[in-house]
Amino acid sequence: MKILVAIKRVIDANVKVRVNSDNTGVETANVKMSMNPFCEIAVEEAVRLKEQGVASEIVAVSIGPQQAQETLRTALALGADKAILVKSDNDLESLAVAKILKSLVEKEEPQMVLLGKQSIDGDNNQTGQMLGALLGWGQGTFASEVKVDDGKAQVTREIDGGLQTVELGLPAIVTTDLRLNEPRFASLPNIMKAKRKPLEEIAVVDLGVDVAPRTETLKVANPPARSEGIKVETVAELVDKLKNEAKVI
Amino acid sequence: MTTLVIAEHNNEQAQASTFTTIAAANQLSGDTVVLVAGHNCQSTAEQIAKAEGVAKVIVADAEHYAHLLAEDLEKLVLSIADDYSHILAPASTFGKNFTPRVAALLDVQQISDITKVNSDDTFERPVYAGNAIATVKSNDSKKVITVRSTGFDAVALEGGSASIEAISAGEHAGTSNYVGEELTVSERPELTSASVIVSGGRGMGSGENFEMLETLADKLGAAVGASRAAVDAGFVPNDYQVGQTGKIVAPELYIAVGISGAIQHLAGMKDSKVIVAINKDEEAPIFQVADYGLVADLFKVIPELNEAL
Ligand SMILES: Cc1cc2nc3c(=O)[nH]c(=O)nc-3n(C[C@H](O)[C@H](O)[C@H](O)COP(=O)(O)OP(=O)(O)OC[C@H]3O[C@@H](n4cnc5c(N)ncnc54)[C@H](O)[C@@H]3O)c2cc1C
Ligand SMILES: Nc1ncnc2c1ncn2[C@@H]1O[C@H](COP(=O)(O)O)[C@@H](O)[C@H]1O
Numbered sequence: 429m430k431i432l433v434a435i436k437r438v439i440d441a442n443v444k445v446r447v448n449s450d451n452t453g454v455e456t457a458n459v460k461m462s463m464n465p466f467c468e469i470a471v472e473e474a475v476r477l478k479e480q481g482v483a484s485e486i487v488a489v490s491i492g493p494q495q496a497q498e499t500l501r502t503a504l505a506l507g508a509d510k511a512i513l514v515k516s517d518n519d520l521e522s523l524a525v526a527k528i529l530k531s532l533v534e535k536e537e538p539q540m541v542l543l544g545k546q547s548i549d550g551d552n553n554q555t556g557q558m559l560g561a562l563l564g565w566g567q568g569t570f571a572s573e574v575k576v577d578d579g580k581a582q583v584t585r586e587i588d589g590g591l592q593t594v595e596l597g598l599p600a601i602v603t604t605d606l607r608l609n610e611p612r613f614a615s616l617p618n619i620m621k622a623k624r625k626p627l628e629e630i631a632v633v634d635l636g637v638d639v640a641p642r643t644e645t646l647k648v649a650n651p652p653a654r655s656e657g658i659k660v661e662t663v664a665e666l667v668d669k670l671k672n673e674a675k676v677i
Numbered sequence: 678m679t680t681l682v683i684a685e686h687n688n689e690q691a692q693a694s695t696f697t698t699i700a701a702a703n704q705l706s707g708d709t710v711v712l713v714a715g716h717n718c719q720s721t722a723e724q725i726a727k728a729e730g731v732a733k734v735i736v737a738d739a740e741h742y743a744h745l746l747a748e749d750l751e752k753l754v755l756s757i758a759d760d761y762s763h764i765l766a767p768a769s770t771f772g773k774n775f776t777p778r779v780a781a782l783l784d785v786q787q788i789s790d791i792t793k794v795n796s797d798d799t800f801e802r803p804v805y806a807g808n809a810i811a812t813v814k815s816n817d818s819k820k821v822i823t824v825r826s827t828g829f830d831a832v833a834l835e836g837g838s839a840s841i842e843a844i845s846a847g848e849h850a851g852t853s854n855y856v857g858e859e860l861t862v863s864e865r866p867e868l869t870s871a872s873v874i875v876s877g878g879r880g881m882g883s884g885e886n887f888e889m890l891e892t893l894a895d896k897l898g899a900a901v902g903a904s905r906a907a908v909d910a911g912f913v914p915n916d917y918q919v920g921q922t923g924k925i926v927a928p929e930l931y932i933a934v935g936i937s938g939a940i941q942h943l944a945g946m947k948d949s950k951v952i953v954a955i956n957k958d959e960e961a962p963i964f965q966v967a968d969y970g971l972v973a974d975l976f977k978v979i980p981e982l983n984e985a986l
Contacts, residue, residue, distance in 0.1 A: 444940065445808040454809055466922075522777070523786045546922065551804055552789050557747065557777035566748055566852030569774050572915065582856065586915045587770040588869070588924065593856040594746065600852070606905060606922065607915060642786035646799065647812040654947065657968040659959075663981040666953065669969055674951045676873070676930040677897060677986070 429539035429576075429598070430485045431474045433508065434529055434556075435467035437492050437499040438549045447650050454648065463499045466544025468506075469604040472611040473574060474542050475507035482576045485509050487536055491525050493517050497627065504622035505614035511627040514635065522550075524639035526558035531635050533563060538599065540581065545570050545603040556603035567601040568594055571608050678707030678797070679732075681761040683754065685771045686713065686721040688743065693870035694767035694824075696831035699728055701824045702765050703832060704794040708732035710761070711839075714753055714846075716743035726839040729832035734839050739846035744858075747775035748850035754779045756847055758819070763797075768823035768925075769869075780821035787821045788813055792828030806921040806944040826869055827927035827948055861914050863901075868919070871900035873930045876919055876946070879906035880935020880956065880975055887912055889979045890934060896986045902926065902946075904936045920945035935975050938963025955979070 439445060439454070440462040446455045463471075477483040488503035490496040491514040500511035514528055533541060546553040560567040568574070568583025572591065575582040581596045586605045614622070632639055660666045670677045680702040685692045695711075702709040709730055713722045714737045722736045737753055754775070758764065764779060766772035768790045780787035792810070793801035799814045800822065868874065875894045877887055887901070894901045902924070903917040919926055921944035931949035936942060938954070938961055946952070947966050954967035957974050964970040971978060 439805070441941070445805040447809045454805060521786045523781060523784070526781055548921065549805055551806070551921065552787075553773045554777035554780070554787055554789060557774065558781035558787075560748075561751055561778035561781040564852070566850070567774075567778075568853070569747070570770060585770075587858075588916060590858065590860040590914060590916050592744070592858045595854045595856050597852055605915075607909065642815065642817045643788065644814045644816065645811050646814055648804075648809050649812070651803065651807055651810050651947075654952075654966050657952070657964075657966075657970060659964075659970045659972060661971075663971070663978050663985055666969055666971055667982070667985050670930070670951070670953070674930070674968065676951050 429483055430487065430536065431477060431483045432487045432489060432533060432536055432538040432541045433470050433474045433503065434541065434543045435471065435488055435490050435499055435503055436464040436544070436547050437461050437490060437496045438464045438547055441465055441548055447648055451647050451649055461495065463502055464544050464547050466546060466604050468611040469606070469608050470542040470544055471503050471506050471508060472609045473604060476609065477576060478507065487512065487538065489514065489529065489532055491516055491520060491528055500627055501622050502614060504625040504627070505619045506612065510625060513627065513629045514632055515629055516632045516639070520639055521641055521643065522552050522554035522558055523642065524637070525555050526562055527637045527639070528632065528635055529559050530562045531637055540599060541601050543601070543603045545605055556601050560601040565600050566596040567603070568596055569603045570605040571602050572605050573608070574602055678705070678762040679760060680705050680707060680709050680763040680765060682709060682711045683750070683766040683772070684711050684713045684721065684725055685767050685769060686715060686718065688715045688718045689720055691721050691725055693831060693867070694769050694826045695725065696728060696834065697826040697829040698765050698767045698824045699731060700829040700832045701791065701794055702763070703730040705763055706797050707762065710735060712737065712754070714742045714745060714750060716740050722841050726841050727835055727837045729837055731837050731839040734841045735844050736841060737844050737846045741849040742846065744855040745771065746853050746855060747778055748853050749847065750775040751778040751782065752847040752850055755782055757844065758783060763820045763822065765822050765824055768825045772823045776821055776823055783819055783821065785817040785819050785821050786815065787823070788815055789823050790825045791822055792825050806940050807947065808940065825925055827925050861916050865894060866898065866900045868900045868902055868917070868924050869926055872928050873897045873899035874902050874926055874928045875899045875932045875934065876902035876904065876936060877907055877912070877934050878904035878936030879910065881907060881912055884912040889983065892983050893979060896983065904942050933963050934979065936963055937961045938966065
């Protein structure tokens with residue numbers, strides 16, 4: 429089967445993000461960008477399904493600026509077979525991304541779309557579920573285990589109370605959680621090979637999808653700061669402070 | 678204008694997140710109606726009918742709602758969505774699972790994880806692991822929203838007397854079927870509603886060593902949480918994880934033991950009222966948010982603390 433993997437280019441998880449001076453967004457100049465960590469897990473899972481003989485082809489898709497090409501090259505180096513960049517200089521909302529992915533799914537006809545459970549910039553946690561609804565497909569979100577067998581997928585999900593397993597008819601949507609796998613690093617020979625793999629570019633306008641924003645960000649501000657605390661020297665002092673100063677025990 | 682809240686519950690009773698979501702709904706203009714979809718969930722409906730500010734409870738009872746699959750909830754909520762200006766659910770794994778499906782089919786850009794209601798169309802929500810707070814205005818005619826529980830105080834559980842009305846259930850979508858669940862059973866309070874939390878990180882070294890923290894938790898009537906590293910290492914189950922991509926908590930007292938304080942962990946606990954950090958590395962970033970820091974070997978001081986309490 430064919431698998432489509434959606435990957436987003438985001439500010440690297442190790443960067444200390446700062447709000448910009450005019451409170452319209454965050455500083456992006458000279459900031460390290462990387463593949464969204466949950467998308468790395470999605471690529472890894474697709475590659476493992478291919479290694480198991482379950483998947484036959486992996487198509488990586490990213491919607492973003494020209495530089496998202498680098499992120500797609502990483503996916504190709506990790507094992508994707510081809511890549512599609514849908515070029516957009518504006519950061520699109522999840523609904524618009526889901527509509528774009530839907531139009532690509534209709535063209536590529538994958539049996540499974542793998543996405544991250546959330547982008548670590550917008551923290552939306554929406555796109556996979558939205559795509560599922562637009563396609564009328566079932567979904568296994570926050571996956572920590574995926575088994576494909578007999579035209580069906582069994583997905584174990586990380587939920588607030590523990591773990592839940594659902595069975596999905598294919599085609600289906602799977603979104604990844606942290607425990608699904610540990611992504612590999614791309615080897616140098618594979619990075620070289622990835623340069624020759626096909627990477628198609630499409631302009632958003634050519635897809636004929638409505639991507640007009642539905643929301644306006646009026647302001648981006650710093651969170652309230654916590655006041656500096658103190659160090660205690662002993663357990664007895666800690667217990668005393670908690671009882672008599674903070675009065676929380 | 679009327680707001681629909683979709684209740685989170687286990688058929689027998691509502692979760693605390695339902696009452697914080699109702700609190701957010703009550704800040705919007707118009708009435709608050711609560712949908713209880715489930716199986717044999719009448720007791721939940723009766724419980725919610727008593728909550729402050731609830732005008733009506735509607736109940737859809739069917740066998741296929743026992744586990745509240747997203748595909749089934751999507752169909753049910755869409756079938757009644759015309760009557761509502763706002764659709765709200767908790768920003769828990771329950772709410773996050775189905776609300777985007779509803780939003781997409783209503784052609785609405787959902788606003789996730791709100792922590793504040795500024796007006797009927799403008800909300801605040803943390804982004805970038807809580808490093809920034811965005812004020813977002815929705816221009817969609819309907820709003821689909823998930824509510825972060827730590828942003829709102831739960832409504833009073835008594836005093837209300839809303840009517841309860843049955844509505845017809847939708848069909849089972851069939852694209853997804855429930856297979857099973859492995860839920861963590863614990864006598865301790867639930868993480869997201871506990872007033873004291875004791876959390877352990879990679880520094881705990883093993884699952885067995887977490888017993889020390891459990892003893893401490895039991896002395897304090899606390900819940901036990903963990904960092905991602907402790908969960909990944911298999912010390913504790915996944916549902917213990919606190920952070921950007923785990924649970925968001927804001928107890929009266931949060932005690933972080935052997936946790937370095939990575940931004941993704943802080944995102945889940947830095948709104949706690951009092952934070953205690955116990956770490957042997959005085960440079961650990963957790964001390965920057967701690968009200969009381971103790972630089973020490975946890976294997977020495979946790980037993981001492983258990984002794985002292
Ligand atoms: C996409 C993404 C999402 C993430 N989501 C989350 C999340 O939701 N929640 C989360 O927690 N993390 C999350 N992380 C991981 C996060 O970046 C950190 O890796 C993690 O929080 C580290 O856990 P830790 O503090 O337990 O481990 P470490 O950073 O290894 O810290 C261990 C600490 O224990 C101390 N220690 C060791 N031994 C002792 C001792 N004997 N006595 C006292 N102190 C001791 C050390 O000094 C050290 O400070 C995420 C990361 C990514 C990339
Ligand atoms: N611009 C994008 N390009 C490709 N995939 C995306 C994009 N935005 C979101 N996604 C996918 O949707 C997942 C969830 O994102 P979100 O709903 O934004 O939290 C991500 O992990 C990606 O797999």
